[in-house]
Amino acid sequence: MPANRYPYATPDQRVRRLEDEVYLLRRAIIELMPDDIANALSDYRSCKSYREFAEWKRKTVGFIISKAEVDPKASHFEERGWCPLCKGGTRGPYQSGFKIPGGMEKHLMGDGNASQCVVTKAAFDAARDALRDGFEAEEEAARREVEERRKTEQTLLIDPSLPPQLFDERQWWNKPRPADALTAAEERLSSLNFEKEVSQNVIAYKLWYDGRLVLADPRTVGRITFRVFNSETPKKGSKQATFNLLDGWKNNLAEKFQGLLAEACKTLPKRK
Structure with a gap:
């Protein structure tokens, strides 16, 4: 200008x-x-x-x-x-x-x-x-409440550059997956070779693919969301790729997952 x-x-x-x-x-x-x-x-x-x-x-x-x-x-x-x-x-x-x-x-x-x-x-x-x-006052009060809950409640790592998320955090328009359905999601992730890591009250579902970190987010009913990062310690705001695996998919699940993962990786910058 x-x-x-x-x-x-x-x-x-x-x-x-x-x-x-x-x-x-x-x-x-x-x-x-x-x-x-x-x-x-x-x-x-x-x-x-x-x-x-x-x-x-x-x-x-x-x-x-x-x-x-x-x-x-x-x-x-x-x-x-x-x-x-x-x-x-x-x-x-x-x-x-x-x-x-x-x-x-x-x-x-x-x-x-x-x-x-x-x-x-x-x-x-x-x-x-x-x-x-x-919204400022409401947001500040909500932020303090979330910080206090993170100290004692179970959380999920969905992005290494951000704090772990509560299982109902930022699920404003999604239906949270109930605890009994989480077991089925974990079994699905295990079949895809994801490892569940637990550190204090933080859970992470991790997979390494071609040197890239894949984190699974099973908090929402009907799907598991995957986020792909070029490294284990990405900078805040760095590019990531996301895709979903629907709960209703039953046949050739591993092949579908591999195809979606490969396509997602193509959208990321080339690794140095």
Whole structure:
């Protein structure tokens, strides 16, 4: 941006004006949408906490997915379509668009390695900025509570650069896996050659693959999430690859896992 855009403004005034411009650009993107979608993307004022904010985002994404139309030309094997907001989607010789609902949801939420829809990113960022001040006190109280619980409750290592997570931590829109179902998930992980490591109250399900660390997260009903890191001690914010193994998958499980793991590793930077 040119240094003389606001030649007579103080640094604080320039920041404020740029923030106003970003807000207006975000609103412009949202208002380009049909009325029902624009209203859904703007209906966040009742959120009183980050948990409610996360639930609002998930509900809004579900509503948008309900507007997606299956494109028969996108795939002959599964239901796929284009994003109802940005009209984006993958383009390939055999499959195009996004798988409905899973791939579409990742695109709209920006989950995992998915490139987020520009419309939901603008809307969710605008909502977060508008609500942030009101969330600060709630977030600080929740943070202190979590820190105290981590000292005594069972936790799970899902990222070596972050503190171990409680089994219900940040599971805002997911259904936590009950204790009796965790045994079945552990058996599945053992069949895939994962080792369970326990240190004090911290559990880690680990696998080494081609010099990379794979950590399993079985906390959510219906799936086990895997995160792949280039080293055992990654820096905070360094790139990682994620993929899921669904509980309903029974046949050729090891082959499916190996295929997903190999594809995930391709998205990581080459190891030095």
